[in-house]
Amino acid sequence: MNPGDRVRVEHADLIDEGVLMPTSDADHLVLKLDGGYNVGIDRAEADVDVLESDVYDIDEGEEGSDRSEIEFDDDLPTVALISTGGTIASTVDYRTGAVTAQFDAEDVLRAVPELAGRANYRGRVVADILSENMTPSIWQELAHAVKEEIEAGADGVVVMHGTDTMQYSAAMLSFMLDTPVPIVFTGSQRSADRPSSDNVMNAICSVEAAKSDAAELMVCMHGSPSDDWCALHRGTRVRKNHTSRRDAFETVGAAPMGRVDYETAKDGSDDGSGVTFDDDYRARSEATLSLNGDIETAVELVKPTPGMDPAAWDYLDGKAGIIVEGTGLGHVHTDLIPRLAELVEDGTVVGMTSQCIEGRVCDRVYDTGRDLLDAGVVECGDTLPGTAKTKLMWALENTAKPGDAMGRDLAGELTEESQPWT
The missing domain is CATH 2.30.30.520 (SH3 type barrels.)
Known part of the structure; x- marks a missing residue:
């Protein structure tokens, strides 16, 4: 057996x-x-x-290899499944009762047999971690793995990732990679041993999104509490807004760029079954593959709060970049402004975002904001704080003027102006 x-x-x-x-x-x-x-x-x-037995055939591949594949059908597209761990690739440890990240890519195929017949799959394990343990070096390994799979002929890539830090990884790879095929991040809010698990639906919808025409990096997760549709979020505009709901992920400041109807996706008869897009996207024919994977790791995201001691920021000395998650329009306590000015004078790039979920920073309204601009702090518009951190890590190594880059849209992370939407 x-x-x-x-x-x-x-x-x-x-x-x-x-x-x-x-x-x-x-x-x-x-x-x-x-x-x-x-x-x-x-x-x-x-x-x-x-x-x-033998519900579907899995070729284990060469011993010791991090790749695997199931038997190929020339009539099907090829989707690379890249595993980094997380709940979607987890199982229950029956020694302790805990849910742990144990699965490799073949295990995911076994756990979701509904994926069989939708595509030819290549499985690859980059990491076997819970996403709170994600590191910049794994981001780099993941970006190279995605590039290699596309170079090897993958028509789309699905990255299985823990949900806690998926928004950071999706944002980072959005800056690192230009892609001619869909790259779809997905995860699971609830483990496979629970009847309410979202792993099957998210996996099926992600594979269909990976077969679509959108040469974009997207996050595919439940769009409602029910098993009816998955939302396709742009990798630089998505945020996990609930600890446990199946529809925890939302596009901030706009509607999702697309959706996957689950009932249609389950049919899987066409490439991208059930996938529709409401936002403009880059088509496969409009992009070429490139990777700029160098990043600066000495970047911190800090959140000022009332009563914070300026000495708490002493550890920021010598950092290459800092993203401040300021209050309101992008403010800090006035006692912290001289500290930020010292950091800028020493060569640190300091970017300002907001603790507010919606809207954009504007440091030209109040005296505090104008003092921050005079201190050399740069505005990051409506870029999400986590996205801003990954952007600055990338910009410090890949742009001539990283401070100026923080005010420009590079991968859909920054809109020219915030608009109301429903």
């Missing part, structure tokens, strides 16, 4: 039937029941009958 087989298991006077799942624990079987929950069963007590 192998993961993906449908089995009947007799154990402790009970009979369970479902799909055998991968597990990190050699002492237990993990069975996904028809109701959606996973159950762990002691192997020593289990009497197993395989009801259906």
Whole structure:
């Protein structure tokens, strides 16, 4: 028996039937029941009958390789699945009951058998981490992996990523890469052992988005609490706005650039089934592949609060860049302005964003703002604070005047003016 087989298991006077799942624990079987929950069963007590095997074929690839692929169909497009870990690529550790990032790319294919027949898949593992452990060096590895997969003929790329820091990774790769094919980040708010898991729908909709005509970097996640559609967010304008809702991700300051209707996507008969775009996008024919992957890591994002001691910012000495998540239109306590002026004088690029979710900074309205401009702080418009940090990390290594670059739109992160929308 192998993961993906449908089995009947007799154990402790009970009979369970479902799909055998991968597990990190050699002492237990993990069975996904028809109701959606996973159950762990002691192997020593289990009497197993395989009801259906070889549901789909997976070639494990060369031993020790970080790539894998399923059997190819010349009539299907090729989608590269790149795993970095996270809940969408996680399983329950039945020793502890905790959800841990254990899956490699093949495991994801086994966990979401509905992906079979939609595309030819190449699987690749860049990292096996929970996304709170993401680092700049992994961003660079991920960007190179995406480029290599596209060079090898992938018609689209799906990056499986933990949701906690997915907005940072999507923004960083938006600056690093110019792409001729869709690059789609996706994740899961709820793990696969829960009936309310969003992993299957997000994975299916992401693959369909990766088969579409949009040569853009997007984030594909639930667009509502129900299993009806996924939103396609521009990688530099998206933010996780809820800790646990399935529709936690939102485009800030605009509507999502597109959507994927799940009922249509499940059919999967056409390239990009169910995918529609409401915003302008760059088509496959309009882009060429390039990577500018150098980044400056000595950049910090800081958030001033009432009563903050200016000495708390002493650790910023010597940083190449700082993004300030200021209050309102882009303000800090006046006692902090001399500290920022010293940093600018020492060569640090200081950019100003806002703690507000909507709107843009404008330091020409109040005295505090004008003093910040006189101190050399640069305005970042309506760029999201996390996006601004990744942009400055990239701009310091790839532009002649990074301070000026923070005021220009480079990858859809900055609008000329904020507009009301519904």
